[in-house]
Structures are given as C-alpha cells and as structure tokens.
Amino acid sequence: MSPVITFLGQGRMGAPMARRLVEAGHQVTTWRRADGVPVAAAVDGADLVITMLSDPAAVREVLTAALPGLRPGATVVEMSTIGPEAVRELRALLPAEVGLVDAPVLGSVGPAADGTLTVLAGGDVRRWREILSVFGTVRECGPLGSGAAMKIAVMSALVPAQVLLAETFAYGEAHGVDRDALIDVLSGTPLGTLAERLRVPSAETRYSLAHATKDLGLGAWPGATMATAARARMQQARAAGLGERDLTAIAEHVGGGGTERQAERERERGGGGGGGGGAGRRAVPLNLPTIPATNGMYSHAVRVGDMLYVSGQAAFDEQGNVVGEGSMEEQAEHVFQVISRILADQGATFDDIAFIRTYLTDMDDRVAYGQVRRKYITGTAPASTTVEVSKLFMPGLLLEVDLIVALPES
Known part of the structure; x- marks a missing residue:
C-alpha cells in the first residue's frame, strides 16, 4: 500500500514540493500554521511526515506540537535548512520508535x-x-545530520560569493x-554563473535574503x-527592508559600496525600506517574517x-488574535517560541540572555509561568525582574x- 504522507509547511518551497x-x-x-488545524491531528496516522519550515525554532515548535499524533513506526523527514545541531536536538525530542532522516535540498522555487x-x-x-x-536527485551524505551539515557547508560558500560579487559590481561602478x-568578463571565470544571476536582481523571490542570512x-x-x-552585509540589507526580496537583491543594496553616490540614491528613494536604515547604522532594527508583524510603531x-x-x-x-486566552501555560509557551526564533535569527540561544523582564496581569500565575520558562532557560539564570500590572495592551x-541579549562575538 502507498504510505500516508503529511507535509508540514506550505511556503514557497513546501507548496510546490507537496504538489509534486x-x-x-x-x-x-x-x-x-495559518489554517489553524492542530499539528497532532494533521500527522495522525501518517507513515511519513515531511517538514519544510522556516528555521530551527519553527521545526522544533511544530514537531513538539505533533508528538501526540506521531504513531510508532512513522518517520520524520526534515527537509528545512536547520543545521546538524538542530537535527541532533530533534532526535532527542522524538520518541525512539519514530524514525528521523535529515534531507535539506539545494535549489529554489x-x-x-x-x-x-x-x-x-x-x-x-x-x-x-x-x-x-x-x-529530484537524492544524494546520500552519511549518518544522521550529515545532510544538514552538507547543506550549510554549501551555502556558506554560495551566499558569501554572491555578496562578494555585489561588492565587486559596486567597486566597478565607482571606477x-x-x-x-564586467559580467561578460566574469563569465569566462568560475564565478560566471553567479555573476549572471546578479546581472538583473530577480523580481521573483526564489531564495529570500532573510533565509540566506539565517543559513549563514x-x-x-x-x-x-x-x-x-x-x-553582516546581509543583515544591513534586511534592516533596509529587503528581507523578503530574492538574495540577488544584495547587488542592488550594496550599489555604490557605501559611496556618496549610493547614499544620494538612498535619500532619493526615501531612505530604504521598512527597517529605515542600512550600512553604517549603529542601531539595526530586526523584524522577522516568521513571527506576527508589528503595527509599524516598533520593531x-x-x-x-x-x-x-x-x-x-x-x-x-x-491575525492579531490572542493565543491561549485564559491559559498562562499556552501564552507563555507561545511567547518563548517567538523569542527562540528571534534569538536563532541572530545566532544566539537562551543561554545568551543577560536580562529578562516579565509583566504579569496576575502574580498568582507566576508558578505556571515559571514552569514554562524553566523549559527554555535551563542554565544559569539571567538577571530578572517580574512585576504585576493592571492590564496589557490587548x-x-x-x-x-x-x-536584553549578549550576542555571540561577530
């Protein structure tokens, strides 16, 4: 009999893959996620569960929610780009009787x-x-985690090479x-294919600049x-509002390599995108596409x-609806999942938190909150303040x- 398959994630890559x-x-x-169907219900009875999600935090969150529905003997094939460390964490998370294969892909939409x-x-x-x-073509890379490691190794060469070419174009323009x-000359070198890709930035987002930044x-x-x-260059471009653009937009962002001509073009365009800044800005705002958008009044x-x-x-x-209304456990779990995505985006973990401040509408909920918090903050506790307030903004x-987080050294 044909195996029953559940495909978790219907983004740019997930939707066409499920269709195939x-x-x-x-x-x-x-x-x-937007359909509101419980993950456990979606995977119930599945022989094969495929995940194609945005980042390690999203994969961990979704598979944790799926645990009650995973049957013994099922296999999870993790196809997102999450790195070998996250794969090892998933193996520890999943029951021993549930198989795990890591199988990230090379290629775009x-x-x-x-x-x-x-x-x-x-x-x-x-x-x-x-x-x-x-x-497509299946390449067996070795034991569990080796596929994830291979993907990161490849992207660690391909993405910086495109940034290097963007800076090369900026140097050429300035001179x-x-x-x-320049691209015609480069076409005769090993960099020719990538140079052609950057000739005209893609109007279609095949591999978003935000995901490329995450992968690095x-x-x-x-x-x-x-x-x-x-x-660092990519983070500046993302802060300038290019995160959801195709990676090839990095050539547009670098432009004149920080020259006065580039600064003038930025001023003519109104100073960039949603981040309101770019190269040289000391305070860089970050807004992830994988968490609910802000109202524009804060980052x-x-x-x-x-x-x-x-x-x-x-x-x-x-949609702006409260998650887990009336339940401190559900709300705290949601909050810490969002925090984990923000931390992961910057290469940090909960161990890097220097200070945490919590506002509770009822101090009697602190025990339930503390139980969830201890699931995520497991090492030496950071500096902390917890206060009771009469109400919150919603x-x-x-x-x-x-x-406040102390990030790993650049």
Missing part, C-alpha cells in the same frame, strides 16, 4: 516545481528514497566599469571570517553592536516579556 507528491499519486495531507532539486540525505533513507526522488562588460548564521563558527562579514528587536534589545513579546497570532493577554 500528489501528482506522483501519493496520498498527502498538507498543513500550514523553480526546481521545487520541476522536480530538479538535489536532496542531501542524512541517516537511513533506504525506505523513503523512491518518494524523495520525486523532488567607471560597465556592469554588463547556522554555519557560524570562529574561523568563518568571510561568511561572518557577508552575514521586534534592535541590534546595537553585540547587544540585542528585544521588545515586549506577547501571545497573539498573525484584552486577554496575561503576560509580556522583554529581553
């Missing part, structure tokens, strides 16, 4: 629709190789070199000097050097949490 499974004749249940992705598989993939081949002529963060290590510098977090200041986070969804909210 259906077109291949497989029985597929799809799930996305077009190859996802055409079935020409490269699937980088880690772990025992034999049972599912035929199904995964619907997405009167015609960009098309997952590959951060002390010796990664070039990747670290590229990530979710602001980075200043190696310090991160996180605005008060509360339990409401993309009726039904029981708590709000803000933070």
Whole structure:
C-alpha cells in the first residue's frame, strides 16, 4: 500500500514540493500554521511526515506540537535548512520508535516545481528514497545530520560569493566599469554563473535574503571570517527592508559600496525600506517574517553592536488574535517560541540572555509561568525582574516579556 504522507509547511518551497507528491499519486495531507488545524491531528496516522519550515525554532515548535499524533513506526523527514545541531536536538525530542532522516535540498522555487532539486540525505533513507526522488536527485551524505551539515557547508560558500560579487559590481561602478562588460568578463571565470544571476536582481523571490542570512548564521563558527562579514552585509540589507526580496537583491543594496553616490540614491528613494536604515547604522532594527508583524510603531528587536534589545513579546497570532486566552501555560509557551526564533535569527540561544523582564496581569500565575520558562532557560539564570500590572495592551493577554541579549562575538 502507498504510505500516508503529511507535509508540514506550505511556503514557497513546501507548496510546490507537496504538489509534486500528489501528482506522483501519493496520498498527502498538507498543513500550514495559518489554517489553524492542530499539528497532532494533521500527522495522525501518517507513515511519513515531511517538514519544510522556516528555521530551527519553527521545526522544533511544530514537531513538539505533533508528538501526540506521531504513531510508532512513522518517520520524520526534515527537509528545512536547520543545521546538524538542530537535527541532533530533534532526535532527542522524538520518541525512539519514530524514525528521523535529515534531507535539506539545494535549489529554489523553480526546481521545487520541476522536480530538479538535489536532496542531501542524512541517516537511513533506504525506505523513503523512491518518494524523495520525486523532488529530484537524492544524494546520500552519511549518518544522521550529515545532510544538514552538507547543506550549510554549501551555502556558506554560495551566499558569501554572491555578496562578494555585489561588492565587486559596486567597486566597478565607482571606477567607471560597465556592469554588463564586467559580467561578460566574469563569465569566462568560475564565478560566471553567479555573476549572471546578479546581472538583473530577480523580481521573483526564489531564495529570500532573510533565509540566506539565517543559513549563514547556522554555519557560524570562529574561523568563518568571510561568511561572518557577508552575514553582516546581509543583515544591513534586511534592516533596509529587503528581507523578503530574492538574495540577488544584495547587488542592488550594496550599489555604490557605501559611496556618496549610493547614499544620494538612498535619500532619493526615501531612505530604504521598512527597517529605515542600512550600512553604517549603529542601531539595526530586526523584524522577522516568521513571527506576527508589528503595527509599524516598533520593531521586534534592535541590534546595537553585540547587544540585542528585544521588545515586549506577547501571545497573539498573525491575525492579531490572542493565543491561549485564559491559559498562562499556552501564552507563555507561545511567547518563548517567538523569542527562540528571534534569538536563532541572530545566532544566539537562551543561554545568551543577560536580562529578562516579565509583566504579569496576575502574580498568582507566576508558578505556571515559571514552569514554562524553566523549559527554555535551563542554565544559569539571567538577571530578572517580574512585576504585576493592571492590564496589557490587548484584552486577554496575561503576560509580556522583554529581553536584553549578549550576542555571540561577530
């Protein structure tokens, strides 16, 4: 019998990948957060659960919610880009009787629709190789986690190379070199394919600048000097409002390489995008596309050097509805999941929190809140303040949490 498949995540990559499974004749249940269907119900009875989500925090959150519905003998194939450390955490999270394969992909939206992705598989993939081949070529990389490591290693070369080319174009522009002529010359070198990709930034978002920035963060290590510098450039572009644009927009952002001509162009365009700033700004606002948008009067977090200041986070969804109304446990869980995404975006963990402040509408809820908090803050406790307030900004909210975080050294 054909296995029952549940596909978790229907974003730019997930939707066309799930469609290919259906077109291949497989029985597929799809799930996305906006539909409001419990994850446990979506995976109930599934033989194979595929995840294609935005980041490690989202994968952990969704699979934690899925645990009650996962049947013994099922297999989770994790196809997001989350890195080998997160894969090891998932193995510890999932029951022993549930299998796990990490299988991130190389390729963007077009190859996802055409079935020409490269699937980088880690772990025992034999049972599912035929199904995964619907997405493209399956390359077995080794034991569990090796596919995730291979993906990060590849992106740690490809993404900085595109930033380098963007700066190369900016240098050429500043010195009167015609960009098309420069790309024509580069076409005869190993960088030719990437240079062609940057000739005209893609109007379609195939691989978002925000996701590329996240991927570089997952590959951060002390010796990664070039990747670290590229990530700083990407963070500036994201702060300038280009996060949801295709990665090729980095060439547009770098422009004149910080020259006065580029600054003048930015002023003519009104100073950039939603972040309101770019290169050289000391306070860099951060607004992640994976958490509910702000009302435009504040940013979710602001980075200043190696310090991160996180605005008060509360339990409401993309539609502005309170999550877990009346339940401190549910609201606290939602808040800490949002915080985990903000931290992960900046390469930080809960161990990097220097100060945490909590506002409760009823101090009698502090025990229930503390139980959830201890699930996430497991090491030495940070500096902390907890206060009771008469009400918060939205009726039904029981708590709000803000933070100061000491980020890992750049």
